Amino acid sequence: MSTQHTESERTAGESEERIDSAWTNYEFEGDAKISATDVNVHYGEEHALKNIDLDIPEKSVTALIGPSGCGKSTFLRCLNRMNDRIKSARVDGSVELDGEEIYQDGVNLVELRKRVGMVFQQPNPFPKSIRDNVSYGPRKHGDIDTGLLSRLLGRGDDETEDELVERALRQAALWDEVSDRLDDNALGLSGGQQQRLCIARCLAVDPEVILMDEPASALDPIATAKIEDLIEDLAEDYTVVVVTHSMQQAARISDQTAVFLTGGELVEYGDTDQIFENPESQRVEDYITGKFG
Numbered sequence: 556m557s558t559q560h561t562e563s564e565r566t567a568g569e570s571e572e573r574i575d576s577a578w579t580n581y582e583f584e585g586d587a588k589i590s591a592t593d594v595n596v597h598y599g600e601e602h603a604l605k606n607i608d609l610d611i612p613e614k615s616v617t618a619l620i621g622p623s624g625c626g627k628s629t630f631l632r633c634l635n636r637m638n639d640r641i642k643s644a645r646v647d648g649s650v651e652l653d654g655e656e657i658y659q660d661g662v663n664l665v666e667l668r669k670r671v672g673m674v675f676q677q678p679n680p681f682p683k684s685i686r687d688n689v690s691y692g693p694r695k696h697g698d699i700d701t702g703l704l705s706r707l708l709g710r711g712d713d714e715t716e717d718e719l720v721e722r723a724l725r726q727a728a729l730w731d732e733v734s735d736r737l738d739d740n741a742l743g744l745s746g747g748q749q750q751r752l753c754i755a756r757c758l759a760v761d762p763e764v765i766l767m768d769e770p771a772s773a774l775d776p777i778a779t780a781k782i783e784d785l786i787e788d789l790a791e792d793y794t795v796v797v798v799t800h801s802m803q804q805a806a807r808i809s810d811q812t813a814v815f816l817t818g819g820e821l822v823e824y825g826d827t828d829q830i831f832e833n834p835e836s837q838r839v840e841d842y843i844t845g846k847f848g
């Protein structure tokens with residue numbers, strides 16, 4: 556299958572090109588952790604994502620890149636049904652997590668978002684203590700029994716909470732910086748620390764997949780480098796999917812890269828080295844070399 560865009564649909568500087576479906580046929584070893592098939596998203600009349608087929612391997616970093624408005628964030632939100640929260644959004648097609656359809660009736664969205672966590676562009680800690688930020692999720696999901704009733708029942712579990720908070724903060728490479736002030740308000744942390752706290756909050760509920768929407772774009776270069784190192788470490792245990800505007804960042808941290816271009820289409824998907832060194836698509840090459848976007 557191939558498609559062609561009209562001139563008005565293309566970004567300024569973008570050449571005309573027929574898309575070859577072979578460019579997105581990325582083959583990897585093992586089963587897909589996430590398998591998206593023929594995903595289409597509309598916001599009202601706007602067709603924001605078109606016929607997206609994308610299989611994501613587990614325990615690796617997948618980068619989603621492309622110019623503004625091409626649908627990267629929309630696609631990311633399909634993977635844990637966050638688009639359900641947007642009234643005008645309609646999602647068609649299939650997304651499987653470990654071979655199970657997440658868009659079938661009866662899927663528990665709280666459980667889904669526990670398995671497929673999300674970290675946003677702007678760090679958004681709760682105006683609560685560092686400890687409470689991390690323990691909030693496990694409490695909500697009932698992984699920690701606290702409060703009067705649980706104590707009366709002999710289930711008070713402060714130690715479990717301490718262990719869990721420490722583990723998540725260590726995993727997020729934040730423990731050493733905050734271990735002596737866990738009861739301070741999280742809003743007193745720097746932007747980079749707040750973002751790592753948000754990652755710790757996501758890790759505390761023991762997810763399998765972590766979706767990140769431009770997690771470092773609001774941070775300075777040093778804080779960005781820490782987040783990038785962290786993402787690479789996390790991929791040893793988790794499946795990480797990251798939207799980024801920075802091609803250098805995608806090249807540094809990801810194992811495979813998916814390039815979305817004009818009109819909400821996936822144009823090319825493959826090993827990050829191949830995409831950056833030897834892309835099949837002329838438009839992907841033009842985009843990567845800064846000719847448009």
Ligand SMILES: Nc1ncnc2c1ncn2[C@@H]1O[C@H](COP(=O)(O)OP(=O)(O)OP(=O)(O)O)[C@@H](O)[C@H]1O
Nearest residue numbers: 598603621622623624625626627628629630641643
């Ligand atoms: N909540 C929404 N309501 C209506 N339209 C939306 C909404 N979110 C995104 N869109 C539209 O869908 C298209 C894709 O947007 P999306 O944010 O997914 O792109 P993106 O590639 O992530 O862009 P950026 O890099 O600028 O964040 C755009 O035309 C955008 O205006």
